Amino acid sequence: MRLQAQGVQLAYDQHVIARDLTLTIPDSKVSVLIGPNGSGKSTALRALARLLPPSKGSVILDGKSIHDTSTKEVARQLAILPQVLVTPESISVEDLVWFGRHPHRTSLKVPSPADKEAVEWAMTVTSTVELRHQHVDQLSGGQRQRVWIALCLAQGTDLILLDEPTTYLDVAYQLEVLDLLHQLNQEQGKTVAMVLHDFNMAAEYADHVFVMKSGTLVTEGSPEDVFTADIIRTVFGVESKVVPHPVSGKPMCIPLRAGLRTQTPTALANC
Amino acid sequence: MSTAIVAQHVRRITTAQRYPRAVVGSLGVLAVVLSFYSLSVGATDVSMHDVLNAVTGNTSDQAAQIVVDFQLPRVLLAWLVGTALAVSGGVMQGVIRNPLAAPDVVGVTKGAGFAGMLLLLAIPGVPVLAVVPAAFVGGLLAAGLVYLLAYRRGATPVRIALVGVAVSAAFEAGIRFLLVRNPLDVSAALIWLTGSLFGRSMSSVYEILPWVVVLVPLVLIWARKLDVLGLGDDLAAGLGEPVERTRRLLLLFAVALASSAVAVSGTIGFIGLIAPHMARRIFGGRHLASLPSAALFGVLLMLFADMIGRGLAPPLEIPAGLVTAVIGGPYFLYLLVKTGK
Incomplete structure (x- = not known):
């Protein structure tokens, strides 16, 4: 396994988010980190991407501590798409995707054929080729997210980390983005690790799920293993019924409103 | 909304954006023409x-x-000066990610002015070549002070401004x-208060030349790092840029x-604010592409301001800084209103 966090403690200033967190991202699989707000899932992802140095423990990439490796070297092995993205003013799709080549280029060198190839390939697999001369700020939410993913792909890494890539997107765009990531995993063998909010989306697309709560890893495994009514109750404080998806057969969690619950709300609050 | 309607509104990249060299070239030609015209405007x-003839050394008459x-x-x-201020502002706007950032806005101009003036007053007859380093120390001090006071787990654009x-x-x-404690002659006071090119000789040119010749190409070599910083700290770091180090170095160049x-x-x-903003548009x-054209906008603005100052009511000199303030003030307000929305 190429990427793992070993007993890391994660903190912003003095505010500790996670203590002694250990997780291993399975290679060539789609993994999803899930958990309620404040569970530390985004923080964990940032640590895995070298954006947040752990105050204890270490993140290991290819057997080496990620913080002992230069940021440029890491960027050649691992791409990260943060949750908050800043679109530069009036930039074209193609120019934005070119940023993905940054870790491979030096200041004075002109782009190499390999750079051009990587950019073309990234735009092709994300179906953004025909958008190349358009302004990024004029695209639909789904198109824009595909362009950002193209940027990550142009980095040419096998590991791709994404922080809530579907948040704020309409359901059609959510599927557009997740289908693309699924396809990248299937056809290119990319390792995808992402933070998602929606457990049904996670169940549908993930090979491996990390369930987090209050900075600790509650459980991990296949969607079938982790999405049970018990775990949903423990982690999200929600009473639910888990049924197989009528088409895919993956687990589906259906939250239950007050009148349908077997337990009282006070019992829920205590769990 | 149907796709047909959407397609009508698709804004493509403008011609100017596709051909940055043509834009920079035209601005350059304009600046050269204006320079020659400017040589002929003055008290005489x-x-x-x-x-x-004079420029090519062909004549020795009084003109x-x-x-x-x-x-x-x-x-x-x-x-x-136009190039230095414009490139400095362009770098600051890029690094701080704030359209209102400029050497005057973040305190560098006044800090440098104060230090330069202090040196001249404290050590009379100090060699002029020492003024730039002194101003640099002052500018750095002001910028450092701003950074320190604005820094809270990273320095946000608004706090810095x-x-x-x-x-x-x-x-x-x-x-x-x-100025009050040490009354200078009028021209010196004007220079430190509003900024002017009045009564400057070739020695001033040699004072600033090495800084511009070294730092501007250095900044241009790093132009793509500036672009990457514009993507936000997390993505920039994800793309392999040591964000904090690059940011500090670029700010150092700008100062x-x-x-x-x-x-x-x-x-x-205002030159450091307006010129890069025009280029950014x-x-x-x-x-x-934007830094070279910002530099040329800066040159044009300086030539223009200096010419107006000299030519409006000769032999009276209106300081160039006053002219740029007249142009820049309203532009700054316009920017404030636009950014505030």
Whole structure:
């Protein structure tokens, strides 16, 4: 396994988010980190991407501590798409995707054929080729997210980390983005690790799920293993019924409103 | 909404954005033409013919003397100061990610002016070459102070701008205090207060030249790093850029450029704000295209301001800094209103 966090403690200033967190991202699989707000899932992802140095423990990439490796070297092995993205003013799709080549280029060198190839390939697999001369700020939410993913792909890494890539997107765009990531995993063998909010989306697309709560890893495994009514109750404080998806057969969690619950709300609050 | 309607509104990349060289080239030609015209404007008007002869060294008459001794240094300084201020502002706007960032806004101009003036007053007869380093120290001090006061787990754009205004005001007060305590002659006072190219000689040109010649190419080499910083700290780091280190180095270059300009021409305002903003409107966040055109906008603005100052009511001199303030003030307000929305 190429990427793992070993007993890391994660903190912003003095505010500790996670203590002694250990997780291993399975290679060539789609993994999803899930958990309620404040569970530390985004923080964990940032640590895995070298954006947040752990105050204890270490993140290991290819057997080496990620913080002992230069940021440029890491960027050649691992791409990260943060949750908050800043679109530069009036930039074209193609120019934005070119940023993905940054870790491979030096200041004075002109782009190499390999750079051009990587950019073309990234735009092709994300179906953004025909958008190349358009302004990024004029695209639909789904198109824009595909362009950002193209940027990550142009980095040419096998590991791709994404922080809530579907948040704020309409359901059609959510599927557009997740289908693309699924396809990248299937056809290119990319390792995808992402933070998602929606457990049904996670169940549908993930090979491996990390369930987090209050900075600790509650459980991990296949969607079938982790999405049970018990775990949903423990982690999200929600009473639910888990049924197989009528088409895919993956687990589906259906939250239950007050009148349908077997337990009282006070019992829920205590769990 | 149907796709047909959407398609009508699709804005493609403009011609100017596709051909940055053509834009930079035209601006350059314009600046050269204006420079030659500027050589002929002054207390004594000189014919264009004499100007050309004087510049090529073909004549030794009195008109040529005026051109070479009085006008040429001013025009050369307009190029150097305009470039230094504009590139400095362009870098700051890119690094701080704030359209309102500029050497005057973040306190560098006043800090550099204060330090330069302090040196001149404290050590009379100090070699002029020492003024730039002194101004640099002052500019750095002001910028450092702003950064320190604005820093809270990273320094946000808004905090930097706000603290910058306060620090600027403090240094401005310092400059005024020094002027009151040590009455200088009128031209020197004008230079430190409003900024001017009045009475500058070739020695001023040599003072600022090395800074511009070294730092501007250095910044251009790093243009793509500036672009990457514009993507936000997390993505920039994800793309392999050591964000904090790159940011500090680029700011250092920007402070040095602005300080060298202040050392020779005083605190000329707004050029570092307006010129890069105009370039940004054409090229967006692509600094390899926007910085050279910002520099040329800066040159044009300086030439224009200096010419108006000289030509409006000769032999009276209106300081260039006053002219840029007249143009820049409303533009700054317009920016404030637009950014505030």
